[in-house]
Amino acid sequence: MSALSHPIFQDADKARRWLESHLWANGVVCGYCGCVDNATAMASRPGLYQCNAKECRKQFTVTVGTLFERSHIPLNKWLLAAFLICSSKKGISAHQMHRLLGITYKSAWFMMHRVREAMREGKFPGPMGGEGKIIEADETWIGGKEKNKHVGKRNKRNIGGMGKEAAFALVERGGKVRSFHVPEVTGKTLGPILSAQLHQKSSLMTDEGGQYYHAGKKFARHETINHSADEYVRGDAHTNTTEGYFSILKRGIIGTYHHVSQQHLKRYLAEFDFRYNERAALGVDDKERSERLLKGIVGKRLTYRSTNERHA
Numbered sequence: 001m002s003a004l005s006h007p008i009f010q011d012a013d014k015a016r017r018w019l020e021s022h023l024w025a026n027g028v029v030c031g032y033c034g035c036v037d038n039a040t041a042m043a044s045r046p047g048l049y050q051c052n053a054k055e056c057r058k059q060f061t062v063t064v065g066t067l068f069e070r071s072h073i074p075l076n077k078w079l080l081a082a083f084l085i086c087s088s089k090k091g092i093s094a095h096q097m098h099r100l101l102g103i104t105y106k107s108a109w110f111m112m113h114r115v116r117e118a119m120r121e122g123k124f125p126g127p128m129g130g131e132g133k134i135i136e137a138d139e140t141w142i143g144g145k146e147k148n149k150h151v152g153k154r155n156k157r158n159i160g161g162m163g164k165e166a167a168f169a170l171v172e173r174g175g176k177v178r179s180f181h182v183p184e185v186t187g188k189t190l191g192p193i194l195s196a197q198l199h200q201k202s203s204l205m206t207d208e209g210g211q212y213y214h215a216g217k218k219f220a221r222h223e224t225i226n227h228s229a230d231e232y233v234r235g236d237a238h239t240n241t242t243e244g245y246f247s248i249l250k251r252g253i254i255g256t257y258h259h260v261s262q263q264h265l266k267r268y269l270a271e272f273d274f275r276y277n278e279r280a281a282l283g284v285d286d287k288e289r290s291e292r293l294l295k296g297i298v299g300k301r302l303t304y305r306s307t308n309e310r311h312a
């Protein structure tokens with residue numbers, strides 16, 4: 001619990017200065033016009049700046065353009081919420097967040113979705129894999145069975161295994177994950193994702209599902225494992241890494257979030273992807289880890305505004 005006593009989680013002013021030092025390492029940046037080192041600090045309020053660019057002249061603080069913008073919740077609580085989400089392997093519920101931060105459940109729920117939104121990769125940095133790299137692709141179903149729901153809440157078209165949402169994940173062995181909420185599991189939905197996200201020189205590992213048949217031909221190598229014939233590993237051909245990722249995802253969604261609506265699934269996937277992809281930050285001490293994680297979501301990741309534009 002030592003990380004939680006970090007001053008940036010206790011004090012709004014320290015949180016602001018921390019954010020300034022990370023986002024403005026090369027000088028104060030105007031959140032409106034983007035000009036650097038061309039603003040005057042206002043005496044009226046610490047953290048308030050006026051842009052000196054002729055065509056701008058706006059007043060701003062470090063939160064303009066970030067996911068913390070226009071919020072009545074103190075910045076230290078925002079940083080703590082982001083840290084807790086980043087560091088809880090199975091996720092953290094809005095109820096827990098509401099109690100830990102001493103804010104309403106509604107505020108906690110809202111903050112968590114904003115943080116998840118910031119965790120989404122707006123645009124992936126390029127294809128995964130490459131020559132000599134192994135990518136595992138697999139899909140899973142998320143959500144409760146219709147027969148377990150209250151009669152009044154059942155969707156009559158969805159009896160049986162239906163009523164679940166499909167998640168599709170690509171994992172590079174020893175590397176990162178990218179997962180997607182897909183409307184159905186077919187070559188038509190998965191093929192374009194494989195083509196767009198994977199380097200053609202990669203080796204692709206999948207199960208024997210027909211949805212991979214055509215797409216698989218585009219890669220240097222495509223090995224399939226015949227799960228229905230009880231085959232799980234053949235040489236380096238297996239999808240155990242992806243299955244490991246899905247088991248963390250499912251334990252989190254079932255154990256912490258209980259239910260995830262179709263509308264929000266992509267955000268939960270982003271949350272679990274983010275933690276998996278930042279796992280390299282493990283092994284450093286709590287303070288350093290919290291800073292790395294926060295930098296990850298505040299700095300190199302998107303700001304709230306760019307997120308909105310991209311996914312509008």
Ligand SMILES: [Zn+2]
Pocket residue numbers: 030031032033034035051052053056057058
């Ligand atoms: Zn400006």
